[in-house]
Amino acid sequence: MRLLLKTTAIAAAVLMIAACDRPDPGEPEDQPEPPTDINPTDPDGDLPDEAKSGAELAADFQKLATENLAASMAFLDQNAQRxxxxxxxSGLQYMVLEEGPEDGRSPVSTDLVTVHYVGTLKDGVEFDSSRARGAAAQFPLNQVIPGWTEGVQLMSEGDRYRFFVPPxxxxxxxxxxxxxxxxxDALIFDVELIKVKNPEINLEEANAFLAENAGKxxxxxxxxxxxxxxxxxxxxxGKSPEATDTVEVHYQGTLLNxxxxxxxxxxxxxxxFPLNRVIAGWTEGVQLMSEGDKFRFFIPPALAYGETGTPGGPIGPNEALIFEVELVAVK
Incomplete structure (x- = not known):
């Protein structure tokens, strides 16, 4: 994922569950005889979904939705007594599993949050997990399911909660x-709130870091x-580039943490890339280099992604960035 180009768009994909690919059943070596005990005109017969009409499929779906709703509400009614x-x-249920430090920030709905989470169905089947992926998730809190938007606002940084989310x-x-x-389906999430970000908090942290760093x-x-x-x-x-040149580089970008x-x-x-097509900190900084140089840049938010950050993360609003850049060639 190349975050440097101004035109880069990074889509958030928080709490979306990927559909499983279905294997190709292949062709059986021996075709079985068709069953003789099914009446194809009987709507209650054991017909495959492909043979059902749209109305029948809709009726099946509605039946499942009704049954699941009854089971979910029965589970939540019982769970509320624990x-x-x-x-x-709103009907959201939660348990405090662990409390973080007293000075941890609590988010509002417009904040960007970083979390670890595990999501399960009420029968314990896991359907999503940032821990299994080995990477925390980051997203605007007002762009996820309502149970998350409400629930995570009850938390502070370092807290771990378990949420029981009604359908x-x-x-x-x-x-x-x-x-x-x-x-x-009712859903269960174990959530750890790692970090709360918003433009004001991030700008304060960025300015403090850069002020201290300048004296090193x-x-x-x-x-x-x-x-x-x-x-x-x-x-x-070694050649030094101008803003209109195309440069070849190796680089690594990190947040302040x-x-x-x-x-x-x-x-x-x-x-x-053309040097005038990237963030301002790169356009300015790489022109200070010559081929073969390796620099470390500390880029203020105004010269990076400013108040918008990158939509959905990983760069929050008003975050200062650190890049190690090796200028390989000037084209």
Whole structure:
């Protein structure tokens, strides 16, 4: 994922359940005799879905949705009586599993949150897990299911909660086709709130970091506020680019907390781009380099992605960024 180009769009895919691919059943070697005990005109007969009319399929779906809703509400009614379970006015149920530090921030609906979570059906079947993927999820809190939008606002950074989400606050009768979640399924999520981000918080943290960083040995600051450190110098006859040049680079990008969000090294190949088509911190900074140089850049939000960040993450609004850049060639 190349985050440098101004035109890059990063779509959030939070809490969406991927449909499982169905294997090709293939052709049997011996075709069995057709059954003789099924009346194809009998609507109650054991017909495959392909042979049912649209009205029959809709009726089957509605029957399943009705049965699931009754089972979900029975589960939630019983669960509400358990010790430690709290119920909000909307019907959302939650348990506090672990409390974080007292100074942890609580989000509002417009904040960007970073979480780890495991989602299961009421029978314990796991349908999604950031822990299984080995990477925390980040998303705007007002762009997920209502049970999450409401529930995570009850938490503070470092808290772990278990949410029991009624169908009306989850996917209702319309879950993603082919996924593990059925119509009107109640869902259970174990959620750890790792970080709350918003433009004001991030700008405050970015400014504090850059002010301290500017005083460190080897750090130079330009008039725009871009900070850089020379890590390796290339040959004396290496070319330096102009803004209109195309450059070939290797790079790694991290957030202030060390989280890597992009890396050509991880992809195993350099990247080429016109230098005037990337974020302002790169356009300015790479022109300070010569072929063979390796610099570390500390980029203020105004020279990176500003108040918007990258939609859905991984870069939040007003985040300062750190890049290690190796200028391979000027084209």
């Amino acid at each position: 010790e430690g379970v709290e119920v909000t006015d 009306s606050l989850a996917y209702g009768e319309n879950p993603r086709p082919g996924g593990a979640i059925g119509p009107n 040995d080897g750090i130079q600051t330009t008039e725009s506020g871009l900070q850089y450190q020379v890590l390796t110098e290339g040959p004396s006859d 060390g989280t890597e969000f992009d890396s050509s090294y991880s992809r195993g190949q350099t990247i080429e």
